[in-house]
Amino acid sequence: MLLGAALLLSAPSALGQERSDAVLVLADDGALDDSAVHAIRNIAASELRKHGVVLAEDRRTAGVHPLDAELSTLALDLGARRVFALRIGGRLGQKIPLSLDELTPETLMPVHSASLTATGLDECDVVTARLVDAVLGGRSAESTAQMTTVTATESKPFAKKPGERFWFVGLPVALYNAGNTPTGFSLGYGYEAENFRISVTGAGYSRGSDGVAYVAMEAAWIPFATEISPYIGGGFGYMGAGGHGGLGGVIEGGLEAFRLHGVRALLGVQLAVPFFDTQENSGVTAIAHRGVYPAGFVRLAF
Structure with a gap:
């Protein structure tokens, strides 16, 4: 009777104890202070327990353990299914690289690493x-980032x-003969790196009654990272010519000087090409305008 009562009293406590199923070991301490190493290991153990992992509490798991046959034997002796x-x-x-691996107890082959x-x-x-979140979730460590972590x-x-x-401030000069003095102005804003330039430019130029105006997004290739370099570029945008408007293209090439200074100078030629018919029709006569506008x-x- 007494033996039976003792068994009944001890049964709940025995059932309430969870059997350990995992082992946490330190594979490398990085030559840090013992107190820092101990704190980092305790954090890892605490986080594993928060995720429901029951770690073995055994003195043999303390210290640094190389990933060899002795560790595999220890894990199997403790009945661990996860290492x-x-x-x-x-x-x-100031940087301290950290990594966590889950290994199989029998072969110590990696299951997941972060x-x-x-x-x-x-x-x-x-x-x-x-x-810990990454390894247990089978994710990359980068994917676990949150605003506070x-x-x-x-x-x-x-x-x-x-x-x-x-x-970019410029003075374009029309290179075609349509009478009168040529007029023109351009203004742009852009970003220039060692071998390329991208910009947005608004420009207009004319000679006599024949002219073109446009706003275009442009890109240019600059082959040499020297004081003076040739370049070639082009772009697309909205263009007006001959009383009509529509899409058009710009092609240009030239020289860029003073590239090693804060102010630069550009000299070159360009073609503005409307992608639409520029002919004016007054109802009585048709006035033909250019299909290409060189300048x-x-x-x-600056």
Whole structure:
């Protein structure tokens, strides 16, 4: 009777205890201070438990464990069905690379791995928690970022190749004979890098009663990153000529000087090509206008 009562009293406590099914080991401590290593490992263990992973509490899991046959034997002795290996990559300046792997106990083959870099010890808790989320969810560590857990490395702006923004002011001169003195003006704004330029330009020029005006988006290739370089470019936009309007194209080429300075000068020629009929029809007579409008130009960029 007493034996039966003892068994009944002990049964609930035995049933209430969860059997451990996983092992967490430290595969590399990165030569960090023992206190820092201990804190990072405890964070990983706590996060695993939050996700329902029951870790084995055994002194043999402490310290640094190489991923070898001894670790596999230890995991099997503890009845673990999952092995988690935490690596601390050491310091790279202020950066501390961290990684977490889930391994099979029998072969220690990786099931899923994730890695992130913490900027200093203060960020190791956030990074470790995200690594656990990634490994248990079978996702990349980058996909676990939230507004409150983005690391300093992830929020750092991308490094960009150098480039500058310029205003372009120019005087185009019509290169066709239609009488009278030529007139013209252009204004643009663009971005120029080492070997290319993109811009938006508004321009108009005429000689006599025959002229063209347009607003176009343009791009140019500049082959040499030197003080003076030739260039060629073109673009598309809205154009007006001969009392009509529509789409048109611009082609130009020339030389760009003073590229190593804050102010630049451009000299070249261009063709404005309306993609529509420019002939005027007054009802009695038809006045033919040009289908192509050539011009030379001088521009300053600042």
